[in-house]
Amino acid sequence: MRLVKLASVTKKITIAAVGAFLLVFLPMHMGLNLCIIRDDGGEWYRNVCHFMGTNWIVKIFELVLLACCLLHIVVGVLLTIENYMARPVRYQVPSRTKTHFGSKYMIWTGGLVFCFLVLHFINFYFVKYDLVEGVYTVKTEKLQMHIQDRAMDLQKSFDEGKIGQEELSEKMMGLQMEYLSFFQLMQTGQPAEKLSRDGQELVNLDRKSLEAFVGKDFKDYEPDFYTMCNNLFKDRTYSLIYILALIVLGIHLFHAVNSIFQTFGLNHRKYNGAIEMFAVIYAILIPVGFAVVPFYVMFVR
Amino acid sequence: MNLTLKIWRQENAKAKGRFETYKLENISPDCSFLEMLDILNEQLVNKLAHPVCFDNDCREGICGMCGLYINGRPHGPDDGVTTCQLHMRRFKDGDTIVIEPWRAKPFPIIKDLVVDRSAFDKIIQEGGYISVTTGGVPDGNAIPIPKKNADEAMDSAACIGCGACVAACKNASAMLFVSAKVSQLTLLPQGKPEAAKRVQAMVAKMDELGFGNCTNTYACEAECPKSIKRSNIARMNREFICAKVCSEE
Numbered sequence: 001m002r003l004v005k006l007a008s009v010t011k012k013i014t015i016a017a018v019g020a021f022l023l024v025f026l027p028m029h030m031g032l033n034l035c036i037i038r039d040d041g042g043e044w045y046r047n048v049c050h051f052m053g054t055n056w057i058v059k060i061f062e063l064v065l066l067a068c069c070l071l072h073i074v075v076g077v078l079l080t081i082e083n084y085m086a087r088p089v090r091y092q093v094p095s096r097t098k099t100h101f102g103s104k105y106m107i108w109t110g111g112l113v114f115c116f117l118v119l120h121f122i123n124f125y126f127v128k129y130d131l132v133e134g135v136y137t138v139k140t141e142k143l144q145m146h147i148q149d150r151a152m153d154l155q156k157s158f159d160e161g162k163i164g165q166e167e168l169s170e171k172m173m174g175l176q177m178e179y180l181s182f183f184q185l186m187q188t189g190q191p192a193e194k195l196s197r198d199g200q201e202l203v204n205l206d207r208k209s210l211e212a213f214v215g216k217d218f219k220d221y222e223p224d225f226y227t228m229c230n231n232l233f234k235d236r237t238y239s240l241i242y243i244l245a246l247i248v249l250g251i252h253l254f255h256a257v258n259s260i261f262q263t264f265g266l267n268h269r270k271y272n273g274a275i276e277m278f279a280v281i282y283a284i285l286i287p288v289g290f291a292v293v294p295f296y297v298m299f300v301r
Numbered sequence: 302m303n304l305t306l307k308i309w310r311q312e313n314a315k316a317k318g319r320f321e322t323y324k325l326e327n328i329s330p331d332c333s334f335l336e337m338l339d340i341l342n343e344q345l346v347n348k349l350a351h352p353v354c355f356d357n358d359c360r361e362g363i364c365g366m367c368g369l370y371i372n373g374r375p376h377g378p379d380d381g382v383t384t385c386q387l388h389m390r391r392f393k394d395g396d397t398i399v400i401e402p403w404r405a406k407p408f409p410i411i412k413d414l415v416v417d418r419s420a421f422d423k424i425i426q427e428g429g430y431i432s433v434t435t436g437g438v439p440d441g442n443a444i445p446i447p448k449k450n451a452d453e454a455m456d457s458a459a460c461i462g463c464g465a466c467v468a469a470c471k472n473a474s475a476m477l478f479v480s481a482k483v484s485q486l487t488l489l490p491q492g493k494p495e496a497a498k499r500v501q502a503m504v505a506k507m508d509e510l511g512f513g514n515c516t517n518t519y520a521c522e523a524e525c526p527k528s529i530k531r532s533n534i535a536r537m538n539r540e541f542i543c544a545k546v547c548s549e550e
Contacts, residue, residue, distance in 0.1 A: 007504050008474075008514040009541045079514045083472035086406050086513030092307075092320065093399045095520070096373035097469050103518040104471055259517040265539025267532045 004078060015075045016263035018068045019256050023282070025065055026253075030289040037296045042226030049225045053128055073114060080107045102255040109252040116245035123232060127223050134223025135231070136210040137203045146214055147179050203227050233297035242294050246287035254283035302328040302389060305397040306341065308353055314409050314417075320399075330390040334377060335360060335367060337389055354413040360385040362526065365461030368468065369414055370401040375465035375524045383463060383526040403464050405473035407510045420510045421462050421478060427506040428499035429482045431491050444490050454488040457481045459527040466521035466529075472513030477521035479507050480537035481529045487540055497548035500540040 004011070032052065035045040052058050102109065127134035151172065158168045204227060211218045232238050257279035261267065266275070304325045311318030325344075328337055335357050342352035358366035367384040371377035377387040392398065402410055407420040458481075466477035483500050486492030492499070515534060522531045544550070 007501075007541075008476075008508050008512075009504055009538060010545070011514060012516075013538070013542065079516065083474070083513040083516070086473035086511060087404050088406055089318075089404050091370060091373070091401055091404055093370075093373035093401070095469070095471065097375075097520040098523045099471075099518040099520045103516065106516065255517070262517050262531065262535050263538055265535045265537075265542060267535030269532075 011075055011079060012263050015072060015079065016260045018072045018075070020260050021065075021068050022072065023253070023257065023260070026286050027289075030286060033290060033293050036226065036229050036293050037300075042224075045226045045229075046224065050222060053222060069117075073110070076107060076110055100255055100258065102251040103259070106252065106255060109248050112248045113245065113252055116241070116248075119241070124225065124228070127225075127228070133207055134225075135203070135227055136205045136207070136218075136221050137201050137224040137227055138205060138210065138214060138221070139201055143202065143214070144179075147175055151175050204231070229293070230297055230301065233294040236298065239294040239298055243291050246291050250283045250287040253286060254279050257282050302330055302392070302394045302396075304328060304337075304392070304395075307397060307399045308414070309401050310353070310413055311402075311410050313412060318410070328389055330388070332389045333360070333385060334369075334371070334387040334389065335385050354411075354415045356415050357385060362386040363461060365463040368403055368416075368463045368465060370403060370468055372399055375403070375468040376463075376526050380523070381526060381528050383461075386526075403468040405464075405467045405512070407473075407475075407512055408464060408467065416464070418462070418464050420512075421464065421475070423510060424475070424479055424503055424506045425482065427502040428495065429486070429503065431486060431495060433491075446489060450488045454485045457485040457488065457529065457533055460485075460525075460529050461527055463526060465524045465526060467512065469520040469524035470513065470515075471518060471520065472516055474515045474521075475507050475510075475512040476515040476534050476537070477525060477529055477531070479503050480533035483537045483540060484533045487536070496540060497544035498550045500537060500544050501548075501550070504537075504541060 006014075032045075032048050035048050036042075038044050122132055126132040154163070154168055154171050154175070157163045158165070163171075203224065207218070210221060214221065233242070258275065261275045306323045306325060307320050308323065309318055310321045323341055323345075325337070325341055328340065332340070335355070338353060338355060345352045355369060356366045358364040360367075362383040362385060365383075368375065369377070369384045371384070371387070376382060376384045378391050379387055400414065402408075402414045403416045403418075405416075408416040408418055411417050460478060460481040462478060464478070467473050467475050470476075483503060486499065487496045517531075517534075519531050522529065
């Protein structure tokens with residue numbers, strides 16, 4: 001029974017073509033991630049996140065990528081159901097035939113990667129679109145400027161006669177208190193986790209604290225993915241899940257790379273060895289490249 | 302050799318099947334697997350019981366009739382041989398051997414271990430041939446064919462249509478069979494004129510009959526008694542893409 005009236009080979013080509021696009025995306029994502037291990041206080045990584053979050057070409061590709069992921073999953077599930085139906089009575093003895101490594105478990109490895117992707121989206125992607133609250137970082141220097149700006153605004157309003165003397169002094173007092181408490185925070189480093197090591201930044205602020213510190217300007221602030229990464233990877237359990245997911249991804253990728261060439265008919269005695277080698281290198285390099293980040297954060301940083 | 306056999310018994314296509322256990326004693330290791338089943342059947346007939354039905358014909362490994370799923374592998378534990386070429390010396394004294402029929406939706410069971418493989422014939426009818434125009438006999442060397450192509454076409458044509466590829470595939474896909482048939486014709490000049498039409502028609506028929514989709518596990522290649530290579534599947538994919546993109550048929 002055909003669930004969708006498309007030739008089996010067409011479905012196979014679709015899943016392979018979409019998979020090939022995803023294979024191109026992975027090294028790029030890995031490259032961006034590796035910016036985290038640069039010891040520059042997150043300057044590169046934050047710039048990269050800013051670029052990826054604001055550039056419109058990236059946004060278009062993001063949509064294409066999401067569509068590809070969805071198509072890959074839908075066709076994969078469809079093929080699995082059809083294939084299951086092609087053998088209504090199963091064998092009693094499990095198959096002992098030698099098959100290509102990982103090929104029999106593509107739907108399972110794919111399913112596990114999907115589960116990880118959901119977790120990954122909750123941790124990072126949804127934060128970008130404000131569906132999940134992230135953490136923010138504000139430069140202390142900026143905060144001082146911000147308080148001064150607010151004081152100047154108040155003075156201006158008073159000069160223009162918008163507010164009275166009483167209100168002015170009341171609000172100025174409030175600002176002074178704010179500055180003082182902030183100054184104390186800088187001096188004592190309390191609470192410690194909010195102040196970065198060099199004392200230049202207030203980190204790990206939630207939305208409310210950010211609003212309290214920078215007022216209406218909070219909309220200009222993007223979530224600080226650098227701090228979020230560091231926080232997550234310092235958690236050993238999360239890092240373990242991340243690394244396990246990468247191993248599963250590696251198994252999925254090994255068969256995927258091989259399979260793509262076969263599906264497109266790119267099978268040639270001269271190049272088959274090279275294709276197999278490429279699959280091995282790709283399936284090892286990508287998970288290792290991604291895994292460098294949690295290892296670095298856990299053991300070096 | 303003393304053996305315990307667990308064999309699938311099923312009266313007809315609609316009946317509910319079950320495994321039956323038989324004990325066999327004093328089997329010579331030099332017996333072929335089918336001879337061992339013959340001995341079992343003789344004993345069953347002597348007891349006035351129904352013999353176990355199984356397909357076989359030439360018993361030389363060339364007709365493609367025999368085909369049993371033995372201990373989790375089509376055609377048993379040997380590579381590159383059919384069931385009839387399998388010998389009991391491949392098993393140990395006291396072994397339990399589980400024998401099942403090919404399991405696939407397009408291969409319904411006729412009785413016991415016999416399945417109806419006419420689905421393969423239907424695929425061949427869709428294009429596994431060349432439309433020959435009759436006339437005078439052409440000169441043998443009038444159409445030059447590279448030796449390599451001739452060899453590869455011959456290798457692909459070695460397919461005996463036994464169905465082990467379908468039986469081995471976790472998806473019950475017939476891609477190795479269909480691709481071998483497509484390849485043997487496409488590789489030669491006589492098959493080229495109908496290549497685009499053929500590949501599309503044969504794939505469509507294969508899908509219609511309810512075979513599964515290929516997921517490149519290469520179990521078919523591992524179990525094929527004639528060692529048909531997976532490069533045939535790649536060739537068929539290539540032919541299919543070319544036909545869909547370039548051909549007007």
